[in-house]
Amino acid sequence: MANACKLLALVLFFALVAKGYGQCSVDNLSLGQAKTGQTVNGKPEWKVSVKNPCPCTVMNLKLSCVGFQSASSIDSSVMSKSGDECLLNGGSPLAPMSVFSFNYAWDSSFDLTILSGQPHCS
């Protein structure tokens, strides 16, 4: 019985260590916006950069993008809006340790935040 308990404790310990190592969640991703200095169709252009610092791919990445619109066209494979959510990269995985970016044009920047995504860590 005592041995079984020890074994269980050992298994739990290693499970926790394995989970903590190299693990990443959507919270690790960060989003930044900056003016590019260009004007498109009479509106200032903005560049959105989503940084994935994880050694993991992240798929189905969605932003909260309430009221988002753009005077420049954005390819739906890069970013597609559905209601208040915007899907990046057509839901395909973002590469590990990379920055995914796209541009839009509007008078002011929109309040974009990372909503959800599915990290796959190897």
Ligand SMILES: *[C@@H]1O[C@H](CO)[C@@H](O)[C@H](O)[C@H]1NC(C)=O
């Ligand atoms: C992800 O965030 C957690 C919590 O802040 C941190 O412990 C972990 O090191 C981060 N992972 C990477 C790859 O930056």
